Amino acid sequence: MYVSYSILCSLYLPWLMKNIEKSGVPIIEKVITSLEDLLTDFHVVINCAGLGAADLANDKQVKPYFGQLMSVQAPWLNHFIIWDKPTIDSHVLILPRPDGSVVLGGVTIPDLNSTQVNPDITSDIIDGASRFIPNMRKCTKLSEWTGRRPYRKKIRVE
DSSP: OOOOOOOOHHHHHHHHHHHHHHTTOOOOOOOOSOGGGGTTTOSOOOOOOGGGHHHHTTOTTOEEEEEEEEEEEOTTOOOOEEEEOTTSSEEEEEEEOTTSEEEEEEEOEETOOOOSOOHHHHHHHHHHHHHHOGGGGGSEEEEEEEEEEEEOSSOOOO
């Protein structure tokens, strides 16, 4: 067991952008078709293009993975749990947020192009979270969502 921090990106990223702009750092928005388009103007490029990274960096190892999460109301919970067993597709995420909600997850399924919430996966998510915190079954469900994120077996650094 260890202690760590978790960042709620929907709050942190707007704060970060505001402070970057206040510091005078230029924000440049433009369409690029290759990371090489940036090499003459910048010394460091951090590619956060999501699934677009496969095309942008000509990286055939980037593949889409389906994920499903949900949030519940559990203001009494203030510790997060991440349990991952690499031999199966499901894992347990229990991530408290500052507003009293908790994100529960999840699954990571390769090459599933669906964006629909799957009720069977929802049930699996609740079962997984309840193995660690039985009261999760009694929490009010707030929302569910899915997404496709990039996956790569090895980190790419150039």
